[in-house]
Amino acid sequence: MFPASMGIKGSPRISERIILAAAGMAKTKQFIVTAENRPGAVAEIARTLGNEKVNILSLLLSGKAEETRGTVQLVVDDARRAKKALDESGLIYQETAAEEYELPNKPGALAQYLEKLTAKGVNLNSICATAAKGGKKAVVVYTVDVKTKVASATA
Secondary structure, eight states: OOOGGGSGGGOOOHHHHHHHHHHTEEEEEEEEEEEESSTTHHHHHHHHHHHTTOOEEEEEEEOOTTOSEEEEEEEESOHHHHHHHHHHHTOOEEEEEEEEEEEESSTTHHHHHHHHHHHTTOOEEEEEEEEOTTOSEEEEEEEEOTTSOOOOTTO
16 A cells, blocks of 8 residues: 555554645555446446445546547545455456545645645646535545655645
8 A cells, every 4th residue: 555665564654644644645546447438337347346335536537439448547445445346356457556635625726736746846647636516625636657756745
């Protein structure tokens, strides 16, 4: 779940958790699932995870109408159970490290956060942001270029 430098068996040290929580940033996993371009393909992925009591927190489908396959990017509440469910289903997927960050749900907040990441030299590979209408917080989930060391953008 975390780099070995952050603690034993992939778990973050307590001080790391406190720093990440104070910064509003959390380590998470993103699953990139290959899906056929046909009705019901995304529903099958959702059902596979739901049947194992895995809650999907974020979902993004990427593909083009003329392609036979696309990808579904997922962030879930329990990466271990999701991995087990995906393995048992035979679905093709990749698992990548991601960062999750809460922002105020107001105009310009995302731009300010992304500018901080840019200033630190962070190169984004993917990003998904969402907020409930009228909600106080927005959530951003992103992955970075493996050559980039991610640092908190709140400093």
